[in-house]
Amino acid sequence: MIRNIVLIGAGNLATQFGYSLAKKGFNIRQVYSFTIKNAEILAEKLNAYYTDNLDEIQLDADLYIIAVKDAFLAETIEKLPVVKGIVTHTAGSHHLDMLLKFDNYGIIYPFQTFSKDKEVDFNTIPILVEANNKQTENDLLEFGHKVSQTVMTCDSDQRKQIHLAAVFACNFTNHMYAIADEILKKHDISFDVIKPLILETASKIDVLSPLEAQTGPAIRGDQNIIDNHLKMLSDESELASIYKTLSKRIMTNIE
Amino acid sequence: MIRNIVLIGAGNLATQFGYSLAKKGFNIRQVYSFTIKNAEILAEKLNAYYTDNLDEIQLDADLYIIAVKDAFLAETIEKLPVVKGIVTHTAGSHHLDMLLKFDNYGIIYPFQTFSKDKEVDFNTIPILVEANNKQTENDLLEFGHKVSQTVMTCDSDQRKQIHLAAVFACNFTNHMYAIADEILKKHDISFDVIKPLILETASKIDVLSPLEAQTGPAIRGDQNIIDNHLKMLSDESELASIYKTLSKRIMTNIE
Missing domain, CATH: 1.10.1040.20 (ProC-like, C-terminal domain)
Known part of the structure; x- marks a missing residue:
């Protein structure tokens, strides 16, 4: 069961996702951002630790949600230590295989547009899920249903x-x-x-x-x-x- | 004061406008359409007379709302008898001067998109009003405010x-x-x-x-x-x- 979460990113999506997860009772353990100030701002709101160093990422969370700009996605994945929990990215146009170096990985794609200053209701946002194995898919589907009314699996091409x-x-x-x-x-x-x-x-x-x-x-x-x-x-x-x-x-x- | 209305047209806009006016207590006297069947269908719903002959238009209504396709607007105005009440058209891109042959005339432009099968709430639709003299403008503004929360004057170029x-x-x-x-x-x-x-x-x-x-x-x-x-x-x-x-x-x- 997913309970402890590390947020990798502090932009529009990470911010809105973080708020919503905290409200739903998930424990946001840590926030990473390339820019320490952004990590700090979001972490304070979520009562979480923060860092701008991927080597300092906590290794024992249940779920890692990478929500960085697409341009930094490959680099962020490369630098992220091999953790035990499920590692996911949230990028619509990037393939599942980018996460190959981890054991359990997947996609959580909240299909919506996010701006920092416009709060959105995650309940109404379709969550598109993909995973590298059945157990992980089930875990992510269960997680998805706690976040939104509409959760569907879809492969990277779709x-x-x-x-x-x-x-x-x-x-x-x-x-x-x-x-x-x-x-x-x-x-x-x-x-x-x-x-x-x-x-x-x-x-x-x-x-x-x-x-x-x-x-x-x-x-x-x-x-x-x-x-x-x-x-x-x-x-x-x-x-x-x-x-x-x-x-x-x-x-x-x-x- | 505007109470009795003749609707000239039975398309998307005329239909939605007609429903809304009837609900607000206006008396839709008559519906004209080039196609008698369309006039009949709408007139029955509005408890009004109907015709497909502009010579049969009732001459003593307070307000005539022309809501025909833009392509038929000039022809419809030409054939419409010179009535005593205020004659208006509802076409965004057509000039007030098209109605020059009448004494009191104006524009009532409900700034919204209309489909026959999708009911709209006129209260929320901005009504743009223009008229050929101050008294008619006041009459149309008063009428507009009974129909919608948002009424503004704007000239034909705007x-x-x-x-x-x-x-x-x-x-x-x-x-x-x-x-x-x-x-x-x-x-x-x-x-x-x-x-x-x-x-x-x-x-x-x-x-x-x-x-x-x-x-x-x-x-x-x-x-x-x-x-x-x-x-x-x-x-x-x-x-x-x-x-x-x-x-x-x-x-x-x-x-």
């Missing part, structure tokens, strides 16, 4: 596809909001006016498929409005080109 | 910009969901797994600006993952090109 899909559904979607913000700011209109629309667009997806939910000039084939909008974007060739490409895709994407 | 912003924040955002759906379907993964992420991405916007809320490989400058994703999209040149363009924009868009 997880990569899910991560790619998320870049469109989350990261690029957020950039669409940023573009809207740019347009509104330029004309002294508050971004607040568009917030209900953004929320409704997302919540529609609960009851309609994206194809059913599509609205706007492109799906209506309203070339008049499209030409008008492209004229309004004539000083913004990049935005005009994004507008054209996406409109064309929507028009040809009808079921 | 409204056009708001509509353009909405194409990005709503229509193109929904298409990002559709792309995610495509990717997941292709790999036998249920779209359900991504729904919490979509909702969280939208609700973040309530507390963070889009620039603050941006996450993902592009904002982290994670070229490794980006290259990997582009490789995964090598059979989908259009998606790869969208991925590249948006990632580049996110990278150069940092405050």
Whole structure:
């Protein structure tokens, strides 16, 4: 049974994950960060030890959760001592095999977007689990179900596809909001006016498929409005080109 | 005071608007649609008369709400008899001046996305109002405040910009969901797994600006993952090109 946990990382995901685990009664033993100040800040909130030296990692925890930037993942795994507990990483696009040097290892991928200043409810976050053997998989599934309502196993290839899909559904979607913000700011209109629309667009997806939910000039084939909008974007060739490409895709994407 | 209303149109917006107005105690007198069946269906629900002939429009209502497809707007206005009440249209991208032939006219633009099968709460929808004279503006503002918590005046040029912003924040955002759906379907993964992420991405916007809320490989400058994703999209040149363009924009868009 998993009880004692070492958090390796103190960024957005580690912070939110740490809060949630502490609330659920898990014992966060230690927090590691490359930057000692970040380790200290998070450790204090979790009543844990902290370090910026991977050689000082406690060796007898039940679970190690590596939640560092993808760019530092390989290096962090390399420097991490061979511990007895289960070692996991949380990176959507990285293979299970990166953890080959340990005995029991796996993936805990909380499929959500994390910002430090926006608390999230882990109960509603799908947790995607993978492990190198059945016992470890069972341990991670049991752990997952204590953290979230939705836990599923998925292999590294599926997880990569899910991560790619998320870049469109989350990261690029957020950039669409940023573009809207740019347009509104330029004309002294508050971004607040568009917030209900953004929320409704997302919540529609609960009851309609994206194809059913599509609205706007492109799906209506309203070339008049499209030409008008492209004229309004004539000083913004990049935005005009994004507008054209996406409109064309929507028009040809009808079921 | 506005009490008796004629609805000109029976599509998504007219349907949702009609339901909401009836609930608030307004008297929907008559529903017009180009397609008599659609007029009948909506009129029955609203306990109203119906017609497919603009010459039969009742002449003594307080308010006429034109909510037809943008493509039919000019023609509908042309054929509409000169009535005494306030005549309004609801089209984000069309100018107030289209209604010049009437005495009192204006815009009631409920700034939201409407699908027939997804009921919306008008209380939370910003209503953008414009009118050709002060008295009509006051009448429409008073009417707006009975329908929604958020009512603002804005001129036709601002409204056009708001509509353009909405194409990005709503229509193109929904298409990002559709792309995610495509990717997941292709790999036998249920779209359900991504729904919490979509909702969280939208609700973040309530507390963070889009620039603050941006996450993902592009904002982290994670070229490794980006290259990997582009490789995964090598059979989908259009998606790869969208991925590249948006990632580049996110990278150069940092405050």
